[in-house]
Amino acid sequence: MKTPLTNSVVSRALAARAHWHPLEILFWVAAFSSIWLFPGKYLILTEIALLALFALSLDLILGYAGIVSLGHAAFFGVGAYAAALLAKHELVNEPVLALIVSGLAASAVGFVTSFLVLRGTDLTRIMVTLGVAFVFRELANQNGWLTGGADGLQGVTMQPILGLFRFDMFGHNGYVYCLTVLFVMFLLARRIVNSPFGLSLLSIKNNPLRASAIGINVNFRLVAIYTIAAGYAGVAGALLAQTQAFASLAYFDFDRSADLLLVLIIGGTGYLYGGLIGAFVFKFMHDYLSVLTPQYWPFWIGLLLVVIVMIGRERITSWTLPFRKLGGRLDWRRYRKDGA
């Protein structure tokens, strides 16, 4: 009765989580079709795409490595100011190249600050990340000669993307640009989390003691993913600065970091789509509710948060689990036949 374990069976089972599920393909087809389906909604769609990328960044450290942060806006802000400064002073004129440079700048900041985050528990991490964000906001505030201080960084003129596509007044090209960057960065993140490196992050989140007992340098891996995630946040910030041709201190705000946790609580962590789905729900609610009850929309967000936490974050986190499990099981049967 027992089928012998063959190399191909186990190899495929090990790589099972990296397989594309039909729902995933559907998700991205829907996302890209929004370009044609909602031509009047480019502004909010762009906001959603940026928030999704930003949330993807937090998911990389929270959902995979278990690092909680309340100051992720630090990297968002650094990326945004970097992009705005590069464009304003015509240091790097081509937006895609400037985006990469801005992401690297945020990564560098992430790398340096990661050593503070390694220490301690969730609570100390929350405080340290919060502090780091305050420090960077104040740095931007005090160095007005460079950043424009409280007035924000104005007078930014964006060149066409790849020298071909102008940032038009309807936001069409801006949205296509943001969505494409989101997709590419998502593919990269998907690759990372399904690699041995990504698996090692999950193991650290599960049990750092055992992780080090199988030879994993826990601190090194955490520094690595924190640096990568900071780069993601920086790219998200840079995209906002580029599409708005502006950068402001508000990019560093505590609200932005806190909203991000909310987005991940709504969408769930640890499967990459949580930030994307959460960003959509959050922005949609924000938009819809603030039309409905302009003064009271935070009330509804607050209520939703309470309800979600009362139901149990665990359940929310894994609400897609049945689908994924089903998918995995079907795949597994198929491979058994192959292997037998």
Added chain:
Amino acid sequence: MPIVLETVNLEKRFGGIVATNDVSLRVEKGARHALIGPNGAGKTTIINLLTGVLAPTAGKILLDDNDITGVSAHGRVRLGIARTFQINQLFPDLTPLDTLGLAVSERLGSGHDWWRIVGTKSQVVDEVIALLEQFHLVDVMEERTAILPYGKQRLLEIAVAIACKPRVLLLDEPAAGVPEDERHDILSTVAALPKDVTVLLIEHDMDLVFSFADRISVLVNGALFVEGKPDEVARDPRVKAVYLGEEAHV
């Protein structure tokens, strides 16, 4: 036989408590060495010192005559020291397949590999298959570790350590808490370990100790008390006294 693992005047204090008191232990290459002693004797503390989970207050640890006292926990795994834990330390959300795949990947040095998808390296896959079969984990290989029966978790605990291909394996009560009918699996896998692997076993079960060990050290109140061949230790009146709860005459 050459000495593979050695401690020199090892000491660990927690505040005023001396958990490890001037322990100089020598483990021969290929030995089946057991470390026994009453509850609270400091056996697990020694394992934690050997594996770098704890830093000693004084003394040295030598692996093949090289001082490894300052080497990190993960660094010691790379040097060939692996362990199991008295209380399971596994990855609850991962499957046995993932867990072993990860352990083997790490040993082969592809743990930094962030581009390759897990499971595409055939050497990893071959080793994972061998481990799954050796430790009777094939039928549960895709279950979350958290929901596995305790006996299977215990087997996985040992399998993960073996996946590190250690030269020195430290087993901290491998059969603890395992139901009688599942004990056999564990004992037989422990007995079937390759001869060139040096094993240091902590165990309360005297039947297991005496059937397995060719050398026994007895630890009392953090200090080495008696050491010798199993029959010598078994005959030693001082050891009997300790285990019968009498005051030891040192």
